[in-house]
Amino acid sequence: MADVLEKITAIKRISDVFSANRTLIGEGVPEWVNRTRKPALEAFQRMGIPGFRTENYKYTDLTRLFDNENFRRFFKPEDFEINLNEVFSCDVPEFDTHLILVVNGWYDEGGNRNTVYPEGVIVKSLRKAMVENADLVEKYYGNLALSKDDPLTAMNTLFAQDGVFIYIPDNTHITKPLQLINILRSEDDLYVTQRNLIIAGKNSQAKIMFCDHTLMPQQFINNNLTEFEIGEEAVIDIYSIQNQHNKTASLSGLYIRQARGSQLVTNAITLHGGIIRNNLKVLLDGEHASAKICGLALSDKNQHVDNYTNIEHIRPNCQSDQLYKNILDDSSTGGFTGRIHVLPHAVKTAAYQRNNNVLLTNAAKMNTKPQLVIDNDDVKCSHGATVGRINDEALFYLQARGINEKEARLMLMFAFAHEVLAEIKIEKLRDVIDKLVNKRLRGEVSKCHSCAMDCIR
C-alpha cells in the first residue's frame, strides 16, 4: 500500500505545481497551446509516474526519482548572460557548426545572434514561433507526441513553454551542421522542460546535433521532447551526445514522421549521465522512406541508460535498420526495447534490429527486448540481441603480441563501440566522438580539450 500512496503523492505534487503556476506557465503563448495542457494533465494523472508496472518503462523505474524530487522550476526565462563564445569553443577548428544555445530549456537569444542561415530557414525560440509562425507551429505541435500515450509526453506538454523551433523550407540544403547545445545550470536542484519542433521541407537536407551538457553539480531532471516532421525526399541526420554528470536524469523523447522517399539517420551517443531514458518513435509514413537508427551507451558506477524505440511501418517499401550497443561497467544497468510495428498494408517492408551488449563486471545488468508486431506476410524482418563479455581469445591474442591486458581490453571495447560510431557521416564529428569515446573508456574526462563546459564532476 505504501507504494501506491507514494505514487499518488508525486502525481498530486506535480499537479499542484501546475495548478499553482498555471497563469505564469500560460503567459505569452497562444490559447491553442494552453488548450493542450488540460488533456495532458488528465493523461498524466491517469498514467502517473512510470515505474516497473508500466509496460513500456519496466526497465526504468522513475517513481523513486520523482518521489524525492522537489526541484526548482523556472516558469520565466532567467537572464543567464552566457557568452556562447566563452562557454563553447569546439576542439576542432574546422568543425564549423551553426550554434543554437538552450539554457535550462529556454532558447537563449544572446547566444544565437550571429549565425546566418540559408534563405528562408527559421531558427528561433519555440515560444516566439508559437506567436510569429503560428500557422506552422499550430499545424504540427503535438501531432506526433501524444500525451495520452506516454506519461513523459504528458508531463512535457503540461509544462511546455519554450525550446527550439527550426523550419527548413523545401529544396533547401543546410551544409553546416546545426548544433543545438542544451545547458543545465542552476544554484538549486532543477527540473527542466524543453520542447522542440523541427520541420524539414520537401527535398531539404540538414544535419542536426543535440549536445546535452551540465554546467553545475546540482541535481537536474531534464524532460526534453522533440517533434520532427521530415518532408518528401528529405535527407536528415540527427546526432545526440549526452554528456551530463551522474546526478542528472535525462528523460528525452524524439518523435519523427518521415514522408515518401525521405532518409533518416539517428545516432544517440551516451557518454555520461545518471538516469537516461530515450524514447524514439519513427513513423515511416511514405513509401520508400528509410531510417538508420543507432545508439551507443557507455555506463559505469550506478548509471542507468534505457533506449526505447518504436518504429511504425505504415506505408509499403520502407526500410528501418536499428543498431544499439551498450558497454556496462561497475553496477550500471541498461535497457533496450525495440518495438517494430508493420501495419497490414505496409508490404515489402524491410525492418532490421540488432542490440549487442558487453558487461564488464558481474554486477552490471542489461535488459534487452525485441518487440515485433508484424501484420502482413510480405516483409523481411530480423532481430538479434546479445549480452556477453570481452572475448577472452581476442584478449589473449593481443596480449600475446605484447599489449598489456588493460590496453588490450580498451582496444576491444573501442572496437566494439566503433561499429556504431562508423555510422556517423560527418567525418569531423566522427573523429571528435571517436576521441571522446576513447577517453571515456579510459576513464578520462571525456570532453574536448578547450571546451569550457566542465560536464563531468
Added chain:
Amino acid sequence: MLVIKDLYAKVEGKDILKGINLTVNAGEVHAIMGPNGSGKSTLANVLAGHSNFEVTHGTITFNGKNIFDMSPDVRAKEGLFLSFQYPVEIPGVSMVNFLKTAVNEHRKYRNEKELSAGDFLKLMREKKAMVQIDSQLTNRSVNEGFSGGEKKKNEIFQMAMLEPKLAILDETDSGLDIDALRIVSNGVNMLKTPYNATILVTHYQRLLDYIVPDFVHVLYEGRIVKSAGKELAFELEEKGYDWIKKEQGE
C-alpha cells in the same frame, strides 16, 4: 635461451603435459612432432601464457628468467612469440593500430623511443615486402575475413614486425597450399639469425622440407619420448607414429 624442466600442465582438470624437458639455444631450430592429442598445442600455449592452461609442476626459464612470473604481454616483450594455430578474428581493431601499439609496447619495454607514424609505416612496408603479404590485408581489421592462408601469413608478418628471440609456430603449415607454405617458410628462414631460435610444432614432415630443423622431438602422451636430428622426421614420415606407440608399450 629456453629451459623447460619436468613440466606438468592441465587443461580443464585433465593432465596433458606429464614431465616435459627441453632446452633450446640461440641459433637452433627445433621441431616438435607427435600424433593428435599428444600435447603439442598445450605446450605452445603454456609457453605463451594462456590462462586456460594450468601448470602444476616444473619450471620454465626464458633468458634466465622465470616465465611464470610474467604475464603474456611481458613474455612477448621479453622476446617470445607464438604463431597461433587458429588466429582469432578481431573486428574493429585495425591491423595498423594493433601492430603500432604492439611494436611501441615492445619499444617502451626496451626503453626505446616510440616510432613516429611515418617510421612505423616505413617499417611496415619493408616487412610486408619481406614476407610477401598482400598490401590490402593491413588495411583491414585483424584477421577479419582473412582466408586460412592469409591468417598464417599474417602471423609471420607480425613475427617479422616484432623480431622475437624465440618463435613458436603452432601448426603453421596446417591449411596451407604449397605456394602459401613456401611463402611462410621463406619468411621464417629469412628471419632466422644466430641470435634467435624457432620451435616448429607440426604433425607433418612436409614443413620440414622448407625449414630444416636441427633437432626433432616426438611428443607422445605428454612427454618427449624421442629426440634426434632431422633424419627422425623422415623416419616418422615413412613409418607413421605407430612404431613410437609400440615402443611405448601399447
